Amino acid sequence: MKILSALKKPSLAEYAINEMSPSIIGYLKNLTNNHTIVEDVFQNSxxxxxxTKTKMKEIKNVRAFIFTVVRNEFKREISHAQKQKLEKSTCEKEVLQIANPQKVSKLEAMCLEEALMQLSLEQRxxxxxxIYGGMTFNEIAESTNIxxxxxxxxxxxxxxxxxxxxxxQV
Structure with a gap:
């Protein structure tokens, strides 16, 4: 039994949970300060x-596909929340620590986070x-349809x- 399950290819959801959940959660936290929306979008995604009936082997870029699903679910959730303007929050400030906490000092991380949060939602x-999702411009374009x-x-x-x-700031 264990041998068969070890040989079984993971599903898209298993891959998203096991390999991409920190990136997905960080991405969602970067878009909204609402913990409920982050949780709901992650679960709905x-x-x-x-x-989905699509198999992983049929998808050209699995990461881009998963981020597309997450982004679409986020947009759907926001439209249900009457498209209210998203505010900055302390949750979003965890973005740099998720990516690479050992490469920057706490002061540098705070400065970078503050600067990042002052950008438009589209730029962020x-x-x-x-940077944090490790995607190419082509992958981002594909997943956002931009x-x-x-x-x-x-x-x-x-x-x-x-x-x-x-x-x-300096």
Missing amino acids: LKKLCQ EVIYLK PMNTIASRYRYGLQKMQELLKE
Whole structure:
């Protein structure tokens, strides 16, 4: 029995839980400060991944596919919440610690977090997926259904704005 289960390929939901859950949770926390929305979207995304008939071997880019499902569930959840304006929160400030806590000091992390949170939602999303999600511009474009040039522009302008904000802090 154990040998058969070890040979079995994981489902999309199992892969999302075992390999991607920190990235997914971090991504959602970067988009909203509402813990309930984060939990609901994560659970609904896993449910969708369980229900999909598509097999992992049929998907060209599994990470991009999973982030697409998560993003679509987030958009659906937000529309149900009357599209209320999202606020910054202390939850979102965990983003840098999730990614690489040992590479920056606490003061640097706080400065980076503060600068990141001052970006537009669109810029934050792209920067998070690129840096913390490890996705390429092409993968981000594919998962968000936004042109790759727009993704690259949001990333570039977001980084420029962060640089300006960080210069002001020093």
